[in-house]
Amino acid sequence: MGYPYKSHPRETPILSKYFGDPEARTLEGWQARGGYRALPQALDTDPVAIQNIVKESGLRGRGGAGFPCGLKWSFMKIGDGKPHYLCCNADESEPGTFKDREIMRWTPHALIEGCAIAAHAIGAETCYIYIRGEFTEPIAIMEQALAEARAAGMIGANACGSGKTINMWVHRGAGAYICGEETALMNSIEGRRGNPRIKPPFPAVSGVFGMPTTVNNVETLTAVPHILNNGAEWYKAMCLGNPKSTGSKLFSVCGNVARPGNYEVVMGFSFKEFLYDLCGGPPPGRKFKAIIPGGSSVPVITIEEAEQVKMDYEGFMEFGTMLGSGGVIIFDDAQSMPKQLARLARFYAHESCAQCTQCREGTAWMTKILERIVAGHGTFEDLDTIFELTENMTGKTICVLSDSCGAPVTSGITRFRGEFEALITGRRSSTVAVG
Amino acid sequence: MSDQKFVNLTIEGRQVSVPEGTTILEAAKTAGVLIPHYCYHSGLKIAGVCRMCLVEVEKQPKLAPSCATTVAEGQVVNVYTQKALDARKGVLELLLINHPLDCPICDQAGECELQDYTFQEGRADSRYREPKRFNPAEDFGGDVLYVTNRCILCTRCVRYMGDVAGDRALCVEERGDRAHIGIAPDHDLSHPWAANVVDLCPVGALVSKDFLNKARAWELDRTASVCPNCSQGCNITLETRDEAVVRMKPRSNDAVNHFYLCDEGRLNYQWINRDDRLETPMVTGKPASWDAALAAAGAALKGGSAHVVAGASLSNEALWLLKQAAGVGKFRVAKGGEAPLPGVKDLALRADRAANATGAELMGFSRADNPLATAGKIVLIAGDDCTDLDTSALAGASTVIAICTVIPKGLPANSILLPIANFAEEEGTFTNLRGRVQRFLQARPAQGLARPSWMALAGLAAAAGKNGAFLSAEAVFIAMAKTESAFNGMSYDSVGLKGQMAAGAGVTA
Numbered sequence: 001m002g003y004p005y006k007s008h009p010r011e012t013p014i015l016s017k018y019f020g021d022p023e024a025r026t027l028e029g030w031q032a033r034g035g036y037r038a039l040p041q042a043l044d045t046d047p048v049a050i051q052n053i054v055k056e057s058g059l060r061g062r063g064g065a066g067f068p069c070g071l072k073w074s075f076m077k078i079g080d081g082k083p084h085y086l087c088c089n090a091d092e093s094e095p096g097t098f099k100d101r102e103i104m105r106w107t108p109h110a111l112i113e114g115c116a117i118a119a120h121a122i123g124a125e126t127c128y129i130y131i132r133g134e135f136t137e138p139i140a141i142m143e144q145a146l147a148e149a150r151a152a153g154m155i156g157a158n159a160c161g162s163g164k165t166i167n168m169w170v171h172r173g174a175g176a177y178i179c180g181e182e183t184a185l186m187n188s189i190e191g192r193r194g195n196p197r198i199k200p201p202f203p204a205v206s207g208v209f210g211m212p213t214t215v216n217n218v219e220t221l222t223a224v225p226h227i228l229n230n231g232a233e234w235y236k237a238m239c240l241g242n243p244k245s246t247g248s249k250l251f252s253v254c255g256n257v258a259r260p261g262n263y264e265v266v267m268g269f270s271f272k273e274f275l276y277d278l279c280g281g282p283p284p285g286r287k288f289k290a291i292i293p294g295g296s297s298v299p300v301i302t303i304e305e306a307e308q309v310k311m312d313y314e315g316f317m318e319f320g321t322m323l324g325s326g327g328v329i330i331f332d333d334a335q336s337m338p339k340q341l342a343r344l345a346r347f348y349a350h351e352s353c354a355q356c357t358q359c360r361e362g363t364a365w366m367t368k369i370l371e372r373i374v375a376g377h378g379t380f381e382d383l384d385t386i387f388e389l390t391e392n393m394t395g396k397t398i399c400v401l402s403d404s405c406g407a408p409v410t411s412g413i414t415r416f417r418g419e420f421e422a423l424i425t426g427r428r429s430s431t432v433a434v435g
Numbered sequence: 436m437s438d439q440k441f442v443n444l445t446i447e448g449r450q451v452s453v454p455e456g457t458t459i460l461e462a463a464k465t466a467g468v469l470i471p472h473y474c475y476h477s478g479l480k481i482a483g484v485c486r487m488c489l490v491e492v493e494k495q496p497k498l499a500p501s502c503a504t505t506v507a508e509g510q511v512v513n514v515y516t517q518k519a520l521d522a523r524k525g526v527l528e529l530l531l532i533n534h535p536l537d538c539p540i541c542d543q544a545g546e547c548e549l550q551d552y553t554f555q556e557g558r559a560d561s562r563y564r565e566p567k568r569f570n571p572a573e574d575f576g577g578d579v580l581y582v583t584n585r586c587i588l589c590t591r592c593v594r595y596m597g598d599v600a601g602d603r604a605l606c607v608e609e610r611g612d613r614a615h616i617g618i619a620p621d622h623d624l625s626h627p628w629a630a631n632v633v634d635l636c637p638v639g640a641l642v643s644k645d646f647l648n649k650a651r652a653w654e655l656d657r658t659a660s661v662c663p664n665c666s667q668g669c670n671i672t673l674e675t676r677d678e679a680v681v682r683m684k685p686r687s688n689d690a691v692n693h694f695y696l697c698d699e700g701r702l703n704y705q706w707i708n709r710d711d712r713l714e715t716p717m718v719t720g721k722p723a724s725w726d727a728a729l730a731a732a733g734a735a736l737k738g739g740s741a742h743v744v745a746g747a748s749l750s751n752e753a754l755w756l757l758k759q760a761a762g763v764g765k766f767r768v769a770k771g772g773e774a775p776l777p778g779v780k781d782l783a784l785r786a787d788r789a790a791n792a793t794g795a796e797l798m799g800f801s802r803a804d805n806p807l808a809t810a811g812k813i814v815l816i817a818g819d820d821c822t823d824l825d826t827s828a829l830a831g832a833s834t835v836i837a838i839c840t841v842i843p844k845g846l847p848a849n850s851i852l853l854p855i856a857n858f859a860e861e862e863g864t865f866t867n868l869r870g871r872v873q874r875f876l877q878a879r880p881a882q883g884l885a886r887p888s889w890m891a892l893a894g895l896a897a898a899a900g901k902n903g904a905f906l907s908a909e910a911v912f913i914a915m916a917k918t919e920s921a922f923n924g925m926s927y928d929s930v931g932l933k934g935q936m937a938a939g940a941g942v943t944a
Contacts, residue, residue, distance in 0.1 A: 198483040352612075354609070355588075357530055360611060361533065365563065395498070396489060
């Protein structure tokens with residue numbers, strides 16, 4: 001666990017090694033800790049070779065979708081005569097996720113180095129770091145680190161003396177969840193309303209300003225220098241059995257748990273040990289009940305299911321949920337699931353960009369139904385309506401916000417139907433998980 | 436046509452071949468299938484937001500928005516599978532949960548796509564049990580009223596104003612179900628082409644203040660016509676109720692006005708219904724029969740050459756007959772400011788505020804600021820374009836013949852007046868400023884004893900000893916096409932309802 005606590009001995013602190021160390025924030029301090037070793041070498045390497053190393057390492061997108069990073073980079077046609085862009089997605093708007101914030105707070109230069117390498121690997125001369133507007137402290141730190149890196153010639157017109165140009169800018173978001181979606185993020189950078197765009201065209205064909213663009217998460221990019229320094233084999237070896245998910249992953253743990261915070265573990269770690277050993281189990285006198293393991297958009301699972309999970313992309317999928325962004329939200333037995341899910345739905349209804357009908361109207365309708373159930377005025381038909389509504393809202397819209405609203409709600413009703421029915425029939429809310 | 440590639444695909448079991456890059460929605464039209472849609476409009480950029488046009492494409496796991504999906508070779512598209520129908524039914528239910536369902540007091544009722552598609556594919560009931568969202572209506576300026584509660588946020592209006600009208604007056608404000616169309620600070624819809632958002636709006640959210648609560652859509656009779664208010668010649672539909680024109684709507688013609696009509700054109704229709712009309716022929720201030728009036732006029736024309744003043748709003752047919760009866764002469768065109776629509780090539784409210792100046796010029800008539808100034812002994816005035824001119828020059832005239840819809844001011848007491856129908860009351864053609872000859876049809880009956888202008892002028896030609904034996908406007912057109920080189924080879928059939936370029940008129944419009 002990172003700042004303000006020491007790492008747990010069972011963690012694998014690679015990205016989080018210097019969390020809590022103020023000296024790591026400065027260029028000098030970061031160089032003393034092994035920073036900016038990979039960048040000069042990378043700038044002298046052929047972009048495709050870098051893409052191949054990252055491909056070989058098995059690094060997958062840490063923002064939620066888990067798309068293979070090297071493969072994504074290879075979609076960028078080097079030398080097509082167009083300006084390429086790299087966008088670093090530091091919007092981190094997914095409720096329950098706060099790992100990118102810590103990376104930027106403590107190791108801003110790690111991100112800058114990762115961005116610069118990635119920019120080179122995709123043939124981009126410009127990188128935008130799109131930071132959520134509420135992250136005032138990380139923004140200030142990133143701005144300062146960028147100024148330092150520019151002054152030291154790490155980035156800029158002649159990055160590390162390589163003759164290559166890598167310009168990097170911080171772009172502040174204006175407070176919209178949806179701007180974490182890559183195409184909405186690009187619209188926002190362009191100064192437009194942060195609405196997701198229709199795909200195709202995909203960003204690698206037409207992204208920011210209509211030019212080929214790659215969008216990567218902070219954690220993904222920060223892992224890149226480590227991969228170049230230590231080799232793809234080293235990164236690939238960090239996995240417990242499943243070769244499709246490699247490396248270390250930061251999990252942000254929040255909710256009803258003894259020690260909330262960021263934990264970095266190797267892919268495939270036992271979720272049970274993670275919850276009870278690293279995170280210290282439930283608060284005194286309580287029991288875990290339910291967990292949303294990958295940020296608020298993924299289906300909720302019971303603690304019984306969670307105890308069997310291997311913490312990697314496939315491991316979570318086995319139980320019908322997703323690793324997502326690694327935002328582990330924990331509910332203990334004192335929580336009312338209908339109330340919690342109504343709160344979640346409300347968030348999505350508030351943040352829907354209002355483009356697609358299903359999302360604009362559906363998220364709001366779902367919220368109203370759930371809040372009515374919580375208020376004790378629900379009916380059994382409401383539960384059926386929620387399922388049909390979710391079916392309506394899934395896989396039919398431009399982006400997945402609408403799907404993300406339905407997923408935790410329907411999975412919650414499936415697993416904790418008793419609690420909903422108790423509210424509907426007027427019995428005291430049962431907090432015992434069923435089914 | 437050269438090297439354009441064509442793509443073959445199957446839509447609802449029908450083989451179609453369409454140019455590469457066509458969307459499924461457009462390709463389906465060629466197969467005779469109209470895929471329901473709201474945000475898509477062929478004149479606007481694709482938004483893909485209403486999600487109404489979802490169809491099933493074989494081998495694709497997700498339903499595809501047909502407005503935003505381009506065709507691919509060998510694609511098999513199914514529009515009416517259960518999966519696609521369920522998805523569209525779901526969209527319709529969601530569009531209606533907060534909709535006020537105030538169809539009985541909504542101007543759009545009867546021509547509302549929300550009604551149409553709900554009737555076609557929607558649910559009979561709603562599962563929505565919560566209170567509906569309410570927002571007050573807002574006056575957007577110009578001719579446009581925004582009834583927020585009916586809005587389905589298809590953003591056609593936003594895209595039209597930004598991309599076509601070039602005035603980013605509208606935007607989507609707020610997020611989630613609180614979203615609504617907003618108007619930028621210090622903006623309103625006073626743009627000369629803004630009222631098109633009313634036509635573009637697929638529901639009753641943007642309504643015309645001029646037409647507000649005037650008539651129900653199903654009570655209207657619709658007639659294909661051409662806007663008479665400037666020389667652009669925008670194709671329109673004249674909508675009449677109880678034989679009065681209550682609304683003018685654009686009729687799409689990609690060669691002239693695409694889908695649009697300017698505000699000045701669409702709102703300037705009340706004069707068609709005016710009731711202070713000349714309803715009977717008059718000779719020396721007294722009502723006369725048509726035979727008597729025509730005989731008097733014919734006798735006068737036989738007495739010497741007439742000074743002819745033509746109207747630039749008369750049809751080609753009337754102008755040609757005028758030329759036959761008394762030779763060519765002069766005409767005056769009312770002028771106004773130009774107002775282009777930036778997003779459409781060669782479309783503007785034109786400075787010439789008359790429909791047929793080009794037709795008159797092709798026929799040999801010439802422009803003059805004051806065509807009455809050089810009037811001689813016998814003066815023949817046809818059309819209503821000279822009513823506000825200085826008529827003192829007519830004092831010396833022995834005979835004045837006026838063929839018009841209203842009595843011009845300042846005519847000598849012994850004038851011969853022949854009442855004619857206005858353009859909405861007769862059939863004919865106009866030639867627009869680019870030389871496109873376009874037909875307009877009769878939308879309402881002529882008033883009193885007024886005759887169609889071609890009939891009145893044919894009678895006059897006959898009375899003057901010329902050929903006036905025509906039984907219809909079409910017969911006049913055929914004769915005109917034979918003698919006037921610009922119209923050679925044309926017929927009402929070849930002109931159709933989209934128009935045809937006059938010979939020698941190089942520029943398309």
